[in-house]
Amino acid sequence: MKFYIIPLIVSVFVTGCMDTKYTPEDHAYFGGEIINPKKNYVTLHLAENQVDTLYLDEENRFFKKIDHIKSGLYAFLHGGEYQLVLLEPQDSIMLRLNTLDFDESLVFTGIGSKKNNYLIKSFLQDESEDKKKTTLFKMPPEEFEDYLSSKKEEKMAHLNLFLEKYPSTNFFKSIAEANINYNNYYYREVYPFGYYGDSRLVHFKDLPEHFYDFRKDINYNFEALREYATYNRFLIAHFNNLALDEYYKNTDQHLYFDRHSLKYNLKKLDLIDSLVNVDAIKNNLLKVNIRECVYMSDDIQETNQLLDSYLAKTTSNIDKRDINNLVARLNRLKPGEPIPDITLVNFEDEKENLKSLINEPTVIYFWSSNFDLNHKNLYYRTKKLKDKYPDLNIIAININDENKVYWKNTLKRSKLSAQNEYRFEDLGEGMKTLVINSVYTVFLVDASGKIISSKNSLYSKEFENNFEKLIAQK
Numbered sequence: 001m002k003f004y005i006i007p008l009i010v011s012v013f014v015t016g017c018m019d020t021k022y023t024p025e026d027h028a029y030f031g032g033e034i035i036n037p038k039k040n041y042v043t044l045h046l047a048e049n050q051v052d053t054l055y056l057d058e059e060n061r062f063f064k065k066i067d068h069i070k071s072g073l074y075a076f077l078h079g080g081e082y083q084l085v086l087l088e089p090q091d092s093i094m095l096r097l098n099t100l101d102f103d104e105s106l107v108f109t110g111i112g113s114k115k116n117n118y119l120i121k122s123f124l125q126d127e128s129e130d131k132k133k134t135t136l137f138k139m140p141p142e143e144f145e146d147y148l149s150s151k152k153e154e155k156m157a158h159l160n161l162f163l164e165k166y167p168s169t170n171f172f173k174s175i176a177e178a179n180i181n182y183n184n185y186y187y188r189e190v191y192p193f194g195y196y197g198d199s200r201l202v203h204f205k206d207l208p209e210h211f212y213d214f215r216k217d218i219n220y221n222f223e224a225l226r227e228y229a230t231y232n233r234f235l236i237a238h239f240n241n242l243a244l245d246e247y248y249k250n251t252d253q254h255l256y257f258d259r260h261s262l263k264y265n266l267k268k269l270d271l272i273d274s275l276v277n278v279d280a281i282k283n284n285l286l287k288v289n290i291r292e293c294v295y296m297s298d299d300i301q302e303t304n305q306l307l308d309s310y311l312a313k314t315t316s317n318i319d320k321r322d323i324n325n326l327v328a329r330l331n332r333l334k335p336g337e338p339i340p341d342i343t344l345v346n347f348e349d350e351k352e353n354l355k356s357l358i359n360e361p362t363v364i365y366f367w368s369s370n371f372d373l374n375h376k377n378l379y380y381r382t383k384k385l386k387d388k389y390p391d392l393n394i395i396a397i398n399i400n401d402e403n404k405v406y407w408k409n410t411l412k413r414s415k416l417s418a419q420n421e422y423r424f425e426d427l428g429e430g431m432k433t434l435v436i437n438s439v440y441t442v443f444l445v446d447a448s449g450k451i452i453s454s455k456n457s458l459y460s461k462e463f464e465n466n467f468e469k470l471i472a473q474k
Contacts, residue, residue, distance in 0.1 A: 038079025
């Protein structure tokens with residue numbers, strides 16, 4: 001599982017609501033072997049403010065005894081990627097993984113391994129199915145429902161066979177069942193967006209009357225799943241969908257759906273606040289939604305309205321500070337503002353200031369070896385632009401947190417030119433200053449260093465329009 005928001009993951013700890021009275025047997029063991037390690041340690045998140053660093057030995061192995069363990073899902077991280085391990089008292093779990101194929105190579109052994117192998121297999125199966133959702137969304141509603149019901153029955157039957165063969169705790173059973181249910185619910189929530197599209201989304205009201213019957217079974221406060229990917233993506237999609245009713249009350253129904261509408265996003269924040277009671281879940285949902293809103297807004301007045309609504313609802317002072325700082329940094333990256341000056345390091349380990357590299361229309365993009373295909377696509381996309389417009393300047397910045405040797409080896413292995421390739425001298429400062437939330441961030445800058453756009457994909461129509469205007473001005 002990769003970091004899609006690379007340096008901004010703050011807490012990936014989950015724990016169940018279990019008895020807090022400990023016995024001498026309330027411990028577990030966790031260890032393993034990392035093949036092709038990217039760093040010399042693994043981090044294990046045992047609580048919101050407890051992160052253990054487990055160093056690899058000369059054979060790239062690590063090991064830890066965890067005292068007073070509660071049944072829960074705990075995150076382990078290595079080299080920019082993470083996964084979850086289900087640990088319960090008296091478990092003794094060893095993992096083995098290859099960083100070249102992180103999730104797919106992950107295998108658990110030892111006491112408690114079978115439930116974890118079941119969960120990682122389910123995760124990979126869900127990930128594979130997710131790639132087919134574009135095809136699923138072409139199905140008419142009744143056919144789509146039949147398909148989902150059939151898949152759910154199939155997965156439940158498989159789980160029941162597993163439980164018959166390997167008797168398990170109620171905690172594991174609750175997690176496994178929730179994964180199946182909320183994965184099913186997620187597809188129902190995103191279906192209208194895929195089936196009708198932005199141009200006909202108003203017709204979501206025409207779905208079968210029973211289409212959302214599952215909503216009566218939603219647990220908005222399933223604390224043991226507060227950082228579980230399946231549960232969180234469901235909640236995000238669910239609130240996106242719930243807010244549609246308000247959006248279409250006083251909106252021209254012939255217009256395209258505008259997901260950046262102020263009214264729509266204010267309603268989402270209100271719904272989250274009214275339905276979710278667990279602070280950790282509520283604060284996370286509020287933060288995810290406000291971040292997306294302020295990233296995509298160029299209207300300072302609307303941004304301030306959204307910010308005021310958010311600040312009145314979240315209970316996290318840390319999140320309040322972070323979002324306030326984010327808005328301040330984003331305001332310095334609006335169109336017409338000068339690109340901030342950042343110190344970069346080129347392939348020859350020479351320091352260069354970003355502004356000194358800009359004397360022509362410039363595209364600045366970011367890449368990570370964790371998204372190798374995306375990196376190659378960006379490389380060849382910008383190469384085509386350069387071939388068509390020779391005066392165009394390209395700056396590619398690597399945002400991996402591994403050392404410079406790994407960055408260089410990635411370029412060599414890819415057999416791509418190192419010309420115009422850079423990394424930040426200070427990764428954290430560079431990411432923060434340019435507010436890079438993913439590898440899809442792209443800046444378009446004019447010859448004087450003024451920002452033309454900072455929110456468009458290299459493949460979007462808006463980017464093409466901005467780019468053509470910029471080239472025409474030259």
